Amino acid sequence: MKVGLFIPCYIDQFYPKVAIATFQLLGKLGCEIIFPQGQTCCGQPMANSGFASLSGGCDKNFIANFSGVDYIVAPSGSCVLHIKEHLNDGKSPAEAEFIRTHIYELTEFLTDVMKLEKLSARFPYKVGLHNSCHGQRGLHLSSMSELVAPAFSKPAALLNMVSGLQLCLPERPDECCGFGGTFCVFEEAVSVKMGVDRIKEHESNDVDVITGGDVSCLMHLEGIMKRKGSKTRVMHIAEILNSEL
Amino acid sequence: MNPSHAKLAEAFNADEKRTDWHDQTLWFVRQKRDKAAHVLPEWEKLRQWASDIKDHTLSNLDVYLAEFEQKATANGVQVHWALDAADHNAIIHKIIRDQGLTRIVKSKSMLTEECHLNDYLQQSGIEVIDTDLGERIVQFRKEPPSHIVLPAIHLKKQDVSETFQEHLGTEAGNYDPQYLTQAARIHLREKFIQSELAITGVNFAVAETGGFVVCTNEGNADMGVHSAKIHIGCMGIEKIIPKAEHLGVFTRLLARSATGQPITTYTSHFHRPRPGQEMHIVIVDNGRTRQLGREDFRNSLKCIRCAACFNTCPVYRRSGGHSYHTAVAGPIGSILNPNLDMKANADLPFASTLCGSCTNVCPVKINIHEQLWKWRQVIAEEGLVAPSKKYSMKMMAFVLARPSLYRIAGSAGRWVMRNLSFLVKVKSLNPWYKQREMPDAPKESFRDWYKKNKEV
Ligand code: SF4
Numbered sequence: 001m002k003v004g005l006f007i008p009c010y011i012d013q014f015y016p017k018v019a020i021a022t023f024q025l026l027g028k029l030g031c032e033i034i035f036p037q038g039q040t041c042c043g044q045p046m047a048n049s050g051f052a053s054l055s056g057g058c059d060k061n062f063i064a065n066f067s068g069v070d071y072i073v074a075p076s077g078s079c080v081l082h083i084k085e086h087l088n089d090g091k092s093p094a095e096a097e098f099i100r101t102h103i104y105e106l107t108e109f110l111t112d113v114m115k116l117e118k119l120s121a122r123f124p125y126k127v128g129l130h131n132s133c134h135g136q137r138g139l140h141l142s143s144m145s146e147l148v149a150p151a152f153s154k155p156a157a158l159l160n161m162v163s164g165l166q167l168c169l170p171e172r173p174d175e176c177c178g179f180g181g182t183f184c185v186f187e188e189a190v191s192v193k194m195g196v197d198r199i200k201e202h203e204s205n206d207v208d209v210i211t212g213g214d215v216s217c218l219m220h221l222e223g224i225m226k227r228k229g230s231k232t233r234v235m236h237i238a239e240i241l242n243s244e245l
Numbered sequence: 246m247n248p249s250h251a252k253l254a255e256a257f258n259a260d261e262k263r264t265d266w267h268d269q270t271l272w273f274v275r276q277k278r279d280k281a282a283h284v285l286p287e288w289e290k291l292r293q294w295a296s297d298i299k300d301h302t303l304s305n306l307d308v309y310l311a312e313f314e315q316k317a318t319a320n321g322v323q324v325h326w327a328l329d330a331a332d333h334n335a336i337i338h339k340i341i342r343d344q345g346l347t348r349i350v351k352s353k354s355m356l357t358e359e360c361h362l363n364d365y366l367q368q369s370g371i372e373v374i375d376t377d378l379g380e381r382i383v384q385f386r387k388e389p390p391s392h393i394v395l396p397a398i399h400l401k402k403q404d405v406s407e408t409f410q411e412h413l414g415t416e417a418g419n420y421d422p423q424y425l426t427q428a429a430r431i432h433l434r435e436k437f438i439q440s441e442l443a444i445t446g447v448n449f450a451v452a453e454t455g456g457f458v459v460c461t462n463e464g465n466a467d468m469g470v471h472s473a474k475i476h477i478g479c480m481g482i483e484k485i486i487p488k489a490e491h492l493g494v495f496t497r498l499l500a501r502s503a504t505g506q507p508i509t510t511y512t513s514h515f516h517r518p519r520p521g522q523e524m525h526i527v528i529v530d531n532g533r534t535r536q537l538g539r540e541d542f543r544n545s546l547k548c549i550r551c552a553a554c555f556n557t558c559p560v561y562r563r564s565g566g567h568s569y570h571t572a573v574a575g576p577i578g579s580i581l582n583p584n585l586d587m588k589a590n591a592d593l594p595f596a597s598t599l600c601g602s603c604t605n606v607c608p609v610k611i612n613i614h615e616q617l618w619k620w621r622q623v624i625a626e627e628g629l630v631a632p633s634k635k636y637s638m639k640m641m642a643f644v645l646a647r648p649s650l651y652r653i654a655g656s657a658g659r660w661v662m663r664n665l666s667f668l669v670k671v672k673s674l675n676p677w678y679k680q681r682e683m684p685d686a687p688k689e690s691f692r693d694w695y696k697k698n699k700e701v
Contacts, residue, residue: 009645012691013655014684019691035695038648048599048618050625051638057646133600145279146557146605148288172272176559180598182634187596188676189255193264193563194598195681223681 003031004069006103008079008215009041015215021238022075022106028242029114036065044082048181052086059089059096067095071113072103075238077135077214078181080105084139105139106238107213111154116161123243124164128207129156130198130221131174132214141213145174155213155237162240170201179220195224203232210234247570247589250596254564267399268562274395275556277505278606285501294494296610299547302486303537309452309485310528316455317526320517327529330360336527337362337444337477341371344475346441352459352466353377354446355393355550356479356529358572359585362444373444374436376465378429385412391566393573394503394552399565433465443469447480447526448549449495453488456516457526460499460509467513477525478515482533483546495549498608502551536584541619545580547609554603554613560596569593576603580616583624591629594620655690662686 003026007019026033042062043055062083066072074080083103089096110116131153135141142153159167178184178194185191199221202210210232212218218234225232258264282288302309314324327333333356341349349366351357351373363373363384375384379397383390385408390396397405402420409415415428445466450457457478459466470476486492500506518524537543555561555575566574571582571590579593594617603613624630644650662669663686672679 007691009651009655013659014686016687016689016691016694020694023691023695035699037692040648040651041645043642043645046638046642048621049634049638050595050621050630051635051642052622053626054638054642057642061646061648133598133602137601137605144602144605146602148283148285174602176598176600176602178559178598180600183595183598185676186634187251187254187560188679189251189258190560190563191598192680193258193261194559197268197563219684220681222684223677226682227680 001031001071002069003033004066004072005033005035006039006042006066006072006074006079007035008074008076010219011076011215014219015236018075018215018236018238021236021242022073025238025242026073029110029116034069039065042079042082043086044079045181047082047086055086056089059087060091062087063089063092063095063099066099067092070102071109072099073106073109074103075106075213075215075236077105077132077139077141078216081134081138105135105141105213107135107155107158108139108141110158110241116158119158119161119241121162121241121243122164123162123240125208126166126168126206127159127240128168128170128202128205128210129153129159130170130177130202130210130212130217131155132212132217133174133176135213136174142174145172158241159211159237162243165240168202168205168207170198170205172201177217177221179214179217181216184220191220192224195220199225199230199232203230207232209240211237211240213237249592250564250568250570251592253568253570254560254596257565257568258563263401264563264565266401267565270398271556271562274504275553275606278502278553278556279505281501281505281507285497291494291498292608292610295498295549295608296547298486298491298494299609300544303483303543303546306482306485306537309487310482312452313450313455313485314528316452318455320455321524322455322517323523323525325525325527327527327531329531330529333357333360333479333527333529333531334362334365337479338366338369338371340475340477340525341366341442344442346475347371348436348439349373349442349444350376350436350440350469350473351380351444352446352461352469353380353396354444354479355390355573356446356481357444358390360529360531361572374433374440376433376436376463376469377461378426378433378463381429381433382408385409389567389572391574392552392555393550393575394555399567433468437465437468437472440469440473442475442477443473444477444479445470447478447484448499449492450480450485450526451487451489451492452485454516456489456514457484458492458496459513459515460496460511461513462504462506462510464511467511470513470515474521475523475525476515476518477527479527479529481529481531483548499549499551502553502606502608532585536581539584542580542584542616544611545577545584545613545616547611548577548581549609550577551608553606553608557602557606558597559600559602560598564596569596576613576617577611580613580620583620587624587627588629591624594618594624652690652692659686659688659690663688
């Protein structure tokens with residue numbers, strides 16, 4: 001199984017350890033991983049700011065890098081959602097279509113494609129799960145509190161396979177953390193307040209670590225917690241699923 | 246030009262306790278909605294039906310509106326058509342003037358807010374008393390409602406007490422809700438008894454019967470209408486539904502979505518004037534046909550104004566209705582208002598994280614967050630975003646489309662953050678840094694690591 005590893009730009013630059021964990025985890029599970037060197041960004045920052053018209057270059061680049069693999073996997077729900085919904089290229093519509101339908105967020109890939117039932121990971125800590133909105137409501141990684149439908153959670157199911165890990169959900173299980181792309185700077189006050197509230201719920205559960213499938217949410221929460229001098233850390237779910245004895 | 250949502254929201258957040266209280270109060274309503282929805286196994290089916298009925302109706306609006314007019318006229322109701330807000334106000338003004346009336350009560354209607362009817366009539370020396378308790382409170386304070394179902398939700402009982410003390414002469418420092426409500430009741434009863442003309446909104450108008458339905462929890466629509474000799478119902482063209490049998494779908498969804506009640510306390514049906522009474526209906530377009538013509542946004546007209554999207558919206562809960570500087574705030578307002586005035590409301594589609602919760606709660610399945618995204622594209626296209634944002638986006642797009650340039654920019658950026666961190670740590674220039682630390686800038690990107698380690 002040829003898996004193209006997509007490492008979104010800001011993870012590549014600021015959170016290489018998340019990328020390394022994803023790379024190692026997929027390797028351990030037996031995937032043949034290809035990391036195309038020319039990849040950059042999915043184009044979401046422009047599109048969500050109203051400039052989808054400017055993301056053509058990113059689309060072209062993405063297609064050039066990721067054609068010819070069986071699956072594309074990324075440790076970021078929101079980038080995956082962007083590609084799924086908006087990747088387009090007039091010159092190579094078939095490739096774009098293939099990519100849109102074969103790109104997976106990491107936990108979704110592990111659950112739905114790899115059909116993982118056990119993991120050798122161990123992480124003896126109390127962990128709070130932050131459901132990212134794009135992962136949850138966009139990619140349907142877990143059930144949503146607004147809908148009348150059966151409950152499930154792909155990331156929680158994976159975390160429950162990790163030995164020693166104690167999983168805690170916040171009281172509002174799927175409220176947005178307030179990152180929201182450029183929202184975090186253009187609506188700074190509300191964005192920070194949303195983050196503060198999210199952290200408060202997790203900290204009232206006394207968690208050691210807040211985890212999730214989107215580095216962007218975690219980066220925002222981390223920024224607020226560091227400023228407050230909080231002891232709670234953030235870790236991407238790939239880092240936890242990849243941790244060993 | 247209005248201050249932007251971001252600025253107004255920042256001001257709202259300056260009082261953190263009040264922000265917390267606003268958030269928690271509305272979250273409580275959202276939870277009540279969840280409980281009410283989750284006891285109905287057919288909830289998602291109901292939403293689909295409601296959405297389908299509205300879709301069908303919007304595609305045949307002309308037919309159903311004409312049918313409604315014909316039936317209503319046959320029932321003895323006078324039907325008026327208003328192209329825009331000015332028309333709507335003028336029609337109502339004329340009815341009032343022709344009869345020489347002065348004592349007018351109104352039961353909550355967001356449409357009259359949208360048309361700024363109160364201001365308009367006031368300028369002509371006519372006073373309208375809002376009779377919904379929340380609306381009366383904000384009216385005393387000369388504020389617009391901050392929420393379409395709970396108009397005074399931004400106020401605490403202390404605020405209400407002060408307002409009543411000033412306008413109704415209640416005891417200073419008495420915050421007892423019972424006491425305050427009683428004072429309002431006595432005051433409003435007087436207004437009801439004296440009223441000569443009652444204006445109400447319309448929740449649903451039924452083409453088949455020519456009748457319409459008004460939903461309230463305080464019975465104020467009934468009180469007003471039953472004591473006045475003239476009743477004017479104001480409805481947007483999108484309030485129409487084809488048949489009486491469709492009503493049940495909507496009334497079941499409306500109250501549950503709005504407040505978690507199985508049904509509103511009063512669901513009043515009006516069909517014809519009683520002997521000696523006059524009944525009018527003003528059917529208003531005010532930009533709705535324009536929205537109908539915008540394919541990406543037309544289904545925003547399915548809205549039944551339950552406000553579930555407000556209560557669930559994490560941004561609305563932490564910024565308050567007034568930060569949206571329009572009659573209809575919240576997520577739905579952010580997709581309706583750019584249609585009314587794109588320039589004045591260009592900020593609203595950006596007042597969202599696109600979390601999608603609004604779309605999930607919406608009882609008529611409006612894809613609100615997708616429409617917010619689409620409005621952003623339209624607004625950027627129309628050149629209504631700040632030039633600085635546009636240039637930074639252009640620059641970013643240029644770099645990100647070129648892998649080698651991206652690599653250079655990335656390592657240069659990280660180098661600056663590591664070695665010249667004071668540059669990014671200017672709170673006035675970097676809003677991120679105001680209340681958040683920057684992420685650490687590692688020496689090595691993943692790409693660098695990969696080149697060295699992929700074989701090991
Ligand atoms: S958009 Fe949907 S959720 Fe929001 S007020 Fe309208 S009907 Fe209710």
